[in-house]
Amino acid sequence: xxxxxxxxxxxxxxxxxxxxxxxxxxxxxxxxxxxxxxxxxxxxxxxxxxxxxxxxxxxxxxxxxxxxxxxxxxxxxxxxxxxxxxxxxxxxxxxxxxxxxxxxxxxxxxxxxxxxxxxxxxxxxxxxxxxxxxxxxxxxxxxxxxxxxxxxxxxxxxxxxxxxxxxxxxxxxxxxxxxxxxxxxxxxxxxxxxxxxxxxxxxxxxxxxxxxxxxxxxxxxxxxxxxxxxxxxxxxxxxxxxx
Amino acid sequence: xxxxxxxxxxxxxxxxxxxxxxxxxxxxxxxxxxxxxxxxxxxxxxxxxxxxxxxxxxxxxxxxxxxxxxxxxxxxxxxxxxxxxxxxxxxxxxxxxxxxxxxxxxxxxxxxxxxxxxxxxxxxxxxxxxxxxxxxxxxxxxxxxxxxxxxxxxxxxxxxxxxxxxxxxxxxxxxxxxxxxxxxxxxxxxxxxxxxxxxxxxxxxxxxxxxxxxxxxxxxxxxxxxxxxxxxxxxxxxxxxxx
Numbered sequence: 001x002x003x004x005x006x007x008x009x010x011x012x013x014x015x016x017x018x019x020x021x022x023x024x025x026x027x028x029x030x031x032x033x034x035x036x037x038x039x040x041x042x043x044x045x046x047x048x049x050x051x052x053x054x055x056x057x058x059x060x061x062x063x064x065x066x067x068x069x070x071x072x073x074x075x076x077x078x079x080x081x082x083x084x085x086x087x088x089x090x091x092x093x094x095x096x097x098x099x100x101x102x103x104x105x106x107x108x109x110x111x112x113x114x115x116x117x118x119x120x121x122x123x124x125x126x127x128x129x130x131x132x133x134x135x136x137x138x139x140x141x142x143x144x145x146x147x148x149x150x151x152x153x154x155x156x157x158x159x160x161x162x163x164x165x166x167x168x169x170x171x172x173x174x175x176x177x178x179x180x181x182x183x184x185x186x187x188x189x190x191x192x193x194x195x196x197x198x199x200x201x202x203x204x205x206x207x208x209x210x211x212x213x214x215x216x217x218x219x220x221x222x223x224x225x226x227x228x229x230x231x232x233x234x235x236x237x238x239x240x241x242x243x
Numbered sequence: 244x245x246x247x248x249x250x251x252x253x254x255x256x257x258x259x260x261x262x263x264x265x266x267x268x269x270x271x272x273x274x275x276x277x278x279x280x281x282x283x284x285x286x287x288x289x290x291x292x293x294x295x296x297x298x299x300x301x302x303x304x305x306x307x308x309x310x311x312x313x314x315x316x317x318x319x320x321x322x323x324x325x326x327x328x329x330x331x332x333x334x335x336x337x338x339x340x341x342x343x344x345x346x347x348x349x350x351x352x353x354x355x356x357x358x359x360x361x362x363x364x365x366x367x368x369x370x371x372x373x374x375x376x377x378x379x380x381x382x383x384x385x386x387x388x389x390x391x392x393x394x395x396x397x398x399x400x401x402x403x404x405x406x407x408x409x410x411x412x413x414x415x416x417x418x419x420x421x422x423x424x425x426x427x428x429x430x431x432x433x434x435x436x437x438x439x440x441x442x443x444x445x446x447x448x449x450x451x452x453x454x455x456x457x458x459x460x461x462x463x464x465x466x467x468x469x470x471x472x473x474x475x476x477x478x479x480x481x482x483x484x485x486x
Binding site (some may be wrong): 056057059061063066071072073075076079083095096097100102103106111123126131133142146150156157161168 | 244272297298300301302303304305306309314316317318319320322326328338339340342343345349351353356360364365366368369374380381384385388389393396397400403404405410469
């Protein structure tokens with residue numbers, strides 16, 4: 001049986017779905033982006049909502065993104081990315097590195113949650129406009145304390161590893177995740193990134209290397225790559241940015 | 244070579260370290276709680292800080308908890324718990340369930356982060372006292388919207404699975420995580436839990452089953468179980484609780 005991956009995520013935004021999507025694209029794997037597919041082909045948001053309601057074989061995801069393959073369901077962006085990476089040759093080969101790549105992906109997921117909370121510090125159920133004072137404080141903390149801490153950690157990993165990749169000696173889903181982080185931070189916090197990003201030259205070199213990977217370059221130029229926008233995790237609200 | 248697990252986490256609080264600790268205890272695995280060990284035995288906070296600085300074999304964790312075994316390093320509470328559970332017989336046996344248990348553990352980690360942010364909605368670098376108005380709003384959202392959503396999801400999983408466990412048909416690290424969630428929510432939000440917890444009778448039954456598991460019961464009665472306190476993730480600030 002030919003493997004085929006069905007990825008489920010909200011249409012119209014990159015969000016957390018972009019992390020597994022980048023792995024599928026880098027591997028040139030056969031996949032369907034289900035919620036963006038027409039309802040006549042079994043796709044659309046209703047198909048996604050049905051799985052959120054009843055699951056697959058009693059396994060119910062808490063939220064998108066999730067992936068279905070051959071009756072198995074995996075949710076959580078970091079877990080889907082790791083599982084796909086290990087299946088599709090985008091994971092380290094050695095055991096210790098394979099394990100550590102998972103640690104990196106989960107830490108990246110934490111950074112994504114913190115980036116999200118810069119515009120939703122009170123709750124996802126409320127509009128940004130209804131939590132602006134809190135967002136201004138949280139975004140300031142995020143820019144000043146968290147961005148350098150996370151970016152500095154990736155930089156130290158690259159320095160310690162020495163191969164130009166975060167774990168092992170080839171491109172993995174951990175690197176694809178860092179690419180997306182740099183792109184997202186540049187979109188959401190252009191002034192802050194302009195002020196600090198040159199401190200992380202190994203991170204930027206890896207970002208460029210991923211962007212130049214032929215399948216990824218083709219993907220980024222395709223309509224499959226949804227532009228960043230203010231429905232996603234990384235949102236450009238100028239009042240939340242600063243040096 | 245006999246396996247031995249070295250767990251590193253801040254001493255004096257349960258925090259995120261409690262998730263892997265519960266797995267080690269339930270499996271009665273040989274482990275050392277390194278930061279609580281005397282410095283003359285190679286433990287203490289300085290030993291932990293040294294690994295946060297330089298890593299193990301170039302693999303540097305972002306934050307505790309992390310686990311070291313035979314030269315390998317794993318960080319992130321959900322990943323450490325999953326890795327230990329799969330090693331120590333506290334994971335589902337079937338492939339689809341093994342995979343889904345990881346999804347559950349990562350979702351539990353998201354809930355833990357949200358519980359943390361009820362008292363630190365602006366940033367971890369600031370005192371609770373310096374973010375009280377934001378904490379009041381976030382905690383209200385958490386109690387009203389997020390607690391029922393997460394607890395309701397676990398309840399649906401238990402209903403769909405039917406074995407009394409979250410994944411597969413035996414006790415796993417996913418169940419241990421849910422036990423800790425119930426304990427933590429009861430500690431931090433006693434009024435809210437009293438008001439809603441009977442809606443989740445399968446969750447409560449699993450909590451009781453875990454508490455009665457002999458190795459866990461022995462652990463909970465031992466000095467190794469640190470009491471909940473206001474340095475941890477789940478903090479009892481009466482002003483953040485409510486029906």
